[in-house]
Amino acid sequence: MSGTLTPRVVVVRRRSELEELLARHGTRAAAQWYLRARGRDLAEVVDRHEALQTALTAVGAAVPADWRRGTVDRDDLPRFLFGPEDVIVAVGPDGLVANVAKYLTGQPVVGVDPEPGRNAGVLVRCTGDQMAALLPAVAAGTAPLRHRAMVRATLDDGQELVGLNEVYVGHASHQSARYLLDVGGDGRPRQERQSSSGVVVGTGTGATGWCASIARDRSAAVPPPAPQEPALCWYVREAWPSPVTGVELVAGRLDGTDALELTAESDGLVAFADGLEADRLTLRWGQRVRLDVAPGRLALVEP
Numbered sequence: 139m140s141g142t143l144t145p146r147v148v149v150v151r152r153r154s155e156l157e158e159l160l161a162r163h164g165t166r167a168a169a170q171w172y173l174r175a176r177g178r179d180l181a182e183v184v185d186r187h188e189a190l191q192t193a194l195t196a197v198g199a200a201v202p203a204d205w206r207r208g209t210v211d212r213d214d215l216p217r218f219l220f221g222p223e224d225v226i227v228a229v230g231p232d233g234l235v236a237n238v239a240k241y242l243t244g245q246p247v248v249g250v251d252p253e254p255g256r257n258a259g260v261l262v263r264c265t266g267d268q269m270a271a272l273l274p275a276v277a278a279g280t281a282p283l284r285h286r287a288m289v290r291a292t293l294d295d296g297q298e299l300v301g302l303n304e305v306y307v308g309h310a311s312h313q314s315a316r317y318l319l320d321v322g323g324d325g326r327p328r329q330e331r332q333s334s335s336g337v338v339v340g341t342g343t344g345a346t347g348w349c350a351s352i353a354r355d356r357s358a359a360v361p362p363p364a365p366q367e368p369a370l371c372w373y374v375r376e377a378w379p380s381p382v383t384g385v386e387l388v389a390g391r392l393d394g395t396d397a398l399e400l401t402a403e404s405d406g407l408v409a410f411a412d413g414l415e416a417d418r419l420t421l422r423w424g425q426r427v428r429l430d431v432a433p434g435r436l437a438l439v440e441p
Contacts, residue, residue: 143206143221143223144204144205144206144223145205145206145223145224145225145276145277146205146206146207146208146221146223146224146225147197147201147205147206147207147208147224147225147226147227147273148207148208148209148210148218148220148224148225148226148227149194149197149198149207149208149209149210149227149229150209150210150211150212150215150226150227150228150229150230150234150237150238151190151194151209151210151211151212151228151229151230151234152211152212152213152230152234152237153211154183154186154187154190155183155186155187156169156183156184156186156187157187159172159173159183166180169183186253189252189253190229190230190252190253192252192266193229193250193251193252193265193266194229194252194266195266196265196266196267196269197227197229197250197266197269199270200266200269200270200272200273201269201273202273202274205273205277208224212230212234212237212238215237215238215241215414216241216414216416216417218241220241220242220243220245222243222245224245225245225246225248225273225276225277226238226242226245226246226247226248227247227248227250227269228247228248228249228250228261228262229250229252229266230250230252230262231257231262232249232257232258232259232260232261232262233303233412233413234249234262235247235249235261235262235302235436235438236261236301236302236303236343236344236412237412237413237414239286239288239300239301239302239412239435239436240288240299240300240301240302240411240412240414242435242436243435244435244437245437246276246281246283246437246438246439247436247437247438247439248264248269248272248273248276248439249261249262249263249264249438249439250262250264250265250266250269251263251264251265252266258346260343260346261343261438263438263440263441264439264441265441268441272439272441276439281439281440282439282440283437283438283439283440284365284366284437284438284440285366285436285437285438286302286341286342286343286365286366286436286438287341287342287343287363287365287366287367287368287369287370287431287432288300288301288302288341288431288432288433288435288436289301289304289305289339289340289341289344289370289411289429289430289431289432290305290429290430290431290432291305291307291339291409291411291419291427291428291429292427292428292429292430293409293419293421293425293426293427294425294426294427294428295425297419299409299410299411299417299418299419300411300432300435301341301344301411301412302341302343302344302411302412302436303340303341303343303344303347303348303411303412303413304338304339304340304341304344304347304348304349304411304412305338305339305340305409305410305411305429306336306337306338306408306409306410306411307336307337307339307400307407307408307409307421307427307429308334308335308336308337308375308407308408309335309336309404309406309407309408310406310407310408310415310418311406312335312336313335314333314334314335314378315333315334315335315336315402315404315406315407316331316332316333316383316402316403316404317331317332317400317401317402317403317404317407318330318331318332318400318401318403319331319332319337319374319387319398319399319400320398320399320400320401321387321390321398322396322397322398322399328387330384330386330387331382331383331384331403332374332377332378332383332384332385332387333377333378333380333383334374334375334376334377334378335375335376336374336375337372337373337374337375337398337400338352338372338373338375339370339371339372339392339398339429340362340370340371340372340373341363341365341370342362342363342364342365342366342367342369343365344412345362345363345371349362349371349373350362352373352375353371353373353389356373356389359373359389360389360390360391361391363391368393368394368431369391369392369393369394369431370391370392370398370429370430370431371389371390371391371392372389372390372391372392372398372429373388373389374387374388374389392429392430392431394431395430395431396430397428397429397430398428398429398430399426399427399428399429400421400426400427400429401424401425401426402421402422402423402424402425402426402427403423403424404423405422405423407420407421408420408421409421409427
């Protein structure tokens, strides 16, 4: 890493289920009563909380004494200012890496799995006991990095957001949205006026999540791209046929500079990435959003 400032390790975390239960119910006894009424045991929740705390402690102990430190909760990511010299350490499930990736501009990200075997480990590939050796290598620029493709949504007024897994465009409540869909690529632009419960545009990283659940119900789904491939897959959810709306352009793939455009023909349409619905773009009637591949903004550290 370049620059005169010492590196800053920014630990990204989310509240454990135990912390959420205590915030809602006040005491462990009340939380235990709530869980028992639903056939669950507080001990399992406590074990998972302690696993997270153990991983966070290991990460903290591994940070060199002369480095700067920062911590941010997932809910505060839209308000946190990351610096170019930051090393981001996301401690939690795979989705936490996706949550933070959209706010970065190429800073290295280390995903730490506090519960190996429970998480898929696609993005959180490291453990807490690897941090002492890995963090200096990241700062020195010798740690192996894998750049992952992201999906970008850009409004015609210049507003933009990016996602590591996918971007959803549709009605805020997922009810029927009306829009004009325009598919570019291959020199053959195609258009169709549609009414659907939204469009999902995903990367190779996100192809195993929401996009996979949509594709599973389709006999002729397009092959998803690889995580590092500069390509996207897209799916229209529950397109509705009518005299004025079609159902022909419901899935496809965007390679290289290809793009998908939607022009809003109803109010209440939004675009958000990776499930963070509160951090979204809003489309007015007649406004257009373009979806394409974003330059590699996530540099994922390999163990």
